[in-house]
Amino acid sequence: MSDMNVQGGYGYREVLDFYFDDIFNAILSFQKPLVSSYEFLKKKHMAYKYKKLIELKNLSESEKEKLISEFLACLPERASIMAYYESYDRIIEVFSTHLGDAAELLEEINSVLTPQEQEKIIKIQMQKNEGIINSVRKSLFEVILEAEDPEKVILIDQALAMAEKLIEESLKEKDEPRKLAYFLHLLVLLLRIEGINRELTDYEVLYEDIAIISGELKARLSEFPEGALELIATG
Numbered sequence: 001m002s003d004m005n006v007q008g009g010y011g012y013r014e015v016l017d018f019y020f021d022d023i024f025n026a027i028l029s030f031q032k033p034l035v036s037s038y039e040f041l042k043k044k045h046m047a048y049k050y051k052k053l054i055e056l057k058n059l060s061e062s063e064k065e066k067l068i069s070e071f072l073a074c075l076p077e078r079a080s081i082m083a084y085y086e087s088y089d090r091i092i093e094v095f096s097t098h099l100g101d102a103a104e105l106l107e108e109i110n111s112v113l114t115p116q117e118q119e120k121i122i123k124i125q126m127q128k129n130e131g132i133i134n135s136v137r138k139s140l141f142e143v144i145l146e147a148e149d150p151e152k153v154i155l156i157d158q159a160l161a162m163a164e165k166l167i168e169e170s171l172k173e174k175d176e177p178r179k180l181a182y183f184l185h186l187l188v189l190l191l192r193i194e195g196i197n198r199e200l201t202d203y204e205v206l207y208e209d210i211a212i213i214s215g216e217l218k219a220r221l222s223e224f225p226e227g228a229l230e231l232i233a234t235g
Helices: 012-018 020-031 038-043 047-057 061-074 081-098 100-112 115-144 150-172 176-197 203-221 228-234
Strands: none
Touching: 012 020, 012 115, 012 150, 012 176, 020 061, 020 081, 020 115, 020 176, 038 047, 038 115, 047 100, 061 081, 061 176, 081 100, 081 176, 115 150, 150 176, 150 203, 176 203
C-alpha cells in the first residue's frame, strides 16, 4: 500500500499495475466484506477451520487476471443502477464458481462471528481500502502533468475520489442494505478502472458511472427514495 516513485516515464497504467494486488483485494472485499476475517479468527483460535481463506490472499497473478476478466464481463455495457444490481448477481456467481470452498466458508463465518465482530472487521477492511485508494490518487497526481491524455487520468482520479466518498459514507451507515449498496457502487467503479487499464472499457462508460453513482449518492444523502434521480432522468 506504500506510495511509489513514478518518475522517469511511468504513466497511469504503471500506477494501476503497481497497486493491482491491493485493488484486487479491495474488489473482493466489496463483494464479500468478511473476506479479510482470517486474521481475526486466528485470535479466536478458530483459524484452523477456515485456513482455506488464506487461498484468497495467495492466488496467482494468472488466477487474479482471469477473475478480473470474468468480473468485467459481468458489468453492464451502460451505466444504470438497476443494471448494477443485476451484474452483482453474476459477479457473485463467478466468485462462487472459482472460489467455491472459500465462498462457502465466508457464508459460514456469518454465523460464527457476532454482528459486532463483523462490523469491526468490515470497518478495518474499508479503512484499509480507503488508504489504498488515497495512495493510488497520490501516485496518479505525480504523472498527470506529463500524461499524453491527462483528461483520462483526471477521470480515473474522479472515480477514485467518488470511491473515497462512498467508503466514508459506508463507514457511517448503519442500515445494512444501504451499506451493501455503497459496496456495490465501489465494486463497479474499481472494476471499470481495471477495465480501462486493460482497454476493455470505454472512458465514456466510466464517466456515466460517476454521474449515475454521484446522483444516487446525493439522493441518498438528501433522503430521497433510492434510485430517485435515475428515475427522474429516464422519465
